[in-house]
Amino acid sequence: MKTEFTFGDIVSVAGYENRIFYVDAWREVKEIDEWGVSEYVEFELTDAINGEFLDAFETDLRLVCRKHFAEDYLLEYDVTNYPEPTGASFHIADIFPELPSVESVAALGKGLEKVASNMAKKKAQEVAKEIDGLLDEYNDYMRLYETFGDAEYKTKADAVLTKLSREASE
Template structure:
């Protein structure tokens, strides 16, 4: 099957407005049932900003940016009001596809903390988050330098965009 999208392209998904995703992989599915044979393509996607995973059908995707221009696109992308992952959930673009998101403490039944953390604890948490993002960025850059695969560079740029967003808050 020929598909309109390729690895590393940035796409939007019906039902996920104001979010952009990388195309990570796709599956050609040939399904046979008593009424006949149907063929379709399912895509595995990763949110370009927060890393949430999603599966979707080709008909639910719209091209935002080709892989070759993704780095420049993400550098100029405004992430000010970008939606955060909502917790562990199955995401449906229609009745048959799903993806699994990241868990937040509230989503898995852990006790919620105070609405506003003391400044010292807040600063330490922000530093840990920044350190984690920097580690992730450095890992992607090492992979890019080692293998030359532009997908690693694009993902590193997405992490850098998230770092910039965090710094602006």
């Protein structure tokens, strides 16, 4: 399906007067029901001023500005009487009507430090275990090479050594 709009274009939407939206994405919909098949395009939009998300049909959109000129258009756009978002939104003030106390923030920080420290220790243990495994593998291939003199064992030992040096440098 071909559409008139492309990513980054600024459009207006029927029912959302005096608001402008960016085209973020679209999807081609093919709907089959007992009466037949209908195909249409559905757009995902973001309000260019307040960031509200919206889905709309192509028939509800009208082009305001192409993507190439969008930045210049928005620089000169008058937002004085721009409508408030109509969708379900939340504000931090609704979630935290009062700021957390200094003590609770400090306790949270200490807890996070402890978690980070434990994670770092665990990661270091995992890396040490992996390096130990690579060293064992290298030693095994070198013993086989020294015992049988087969060049394939030497090649595999060199590959493990390369991997080991890569792991050690990370």
